[in-house]
Amino acid sequence: MSVNLTTVVVACVLIGTGTYLFLSRSLVRALMGFLLMGNGVNLLFIVASGPAGAPPIVGESDEPMVDPVPQALVLTAIVITLGMTAFVLALAHRARQLSGRDLVDDDTESARIHARAEADLLDSPSARDVTEQIAAGGELPESRHHGDTESDGEVGTTWRDGIPERGGGGRPTGGPGTGGGR
Template sequence: MTPTLILAIAGGVLIAAGIYLLLERSLMRILAGVMLAGNGVNLLFLVASGPAGLAPIVGEDPELIADPLPQAMVLTAIVISLATAALLLAMSYRSFQLEGHDEVADDVEDAIVRRRAEADLSSEAYVDTSTDPNDDSDSESGGRFDGGRVR
């Protein structure tokens, strides 16, 4: 195998491990996933840029000069990943201060969707038809919305 292929495989492994860690609930694991995936993408940028060449100096042969754009993109990605890491570290620290752990809590709306799926209801609002249809006290505009059911 050539060194380029080995580096491409290493970049793919880094991205795969990063995506696996991104799916965890702990903010520290999410941070590790973002960093791994970012480093994998940076490695793939450099592999895709081609072989090393001479420095881009005026007067050199254009065929031998390395393209500086991928290197500039990687440097920009490093700065952005540093800022993202600082933000996630601050969020993790604050979450640990407030709750004693850094795990992401379930969203209330996600719980409602999960309950609807378990009850085999459609994603649209379920209208409760067990009440008397002639009753004028529960109109659609004056009814109470309670967890996907109009009463």
């Protein structure tokens, strides 16, 4: 089977650019990436369906018909992508309502445990102070269970600000848990 090179190249470009956008921290950009990838994959199905031909309606034409199955699959995939897009848009909107931006935040609990492990490793008094400080910060997320969603954006900020202060321990800040600060 010989394939249509243009379709393959377009599909590759769509999936490649989609993947790049998908890596973004911004939810809307990631969504755009998802859409591009989705369209690229749909084109891949068209490639998979083989050579072009008459519409797959029996009795309409004497020419060979195209394979109808991939078209049905693509239709289904498009509908599913639509539903997922709607959900992600709603999610991005909600994230913006809550924090004023649609960026993906770090997992603060991981950051806390990472900082505690480093503090144990260094075994310096100042590092211990930081651990306690973060542990005190650990009380904050619980307050979320009692309402007050407005302050949540602040909680994340406090933590991210709290961890860099550990610079007093003699180590540059960073690491997987804390490196995501912007």
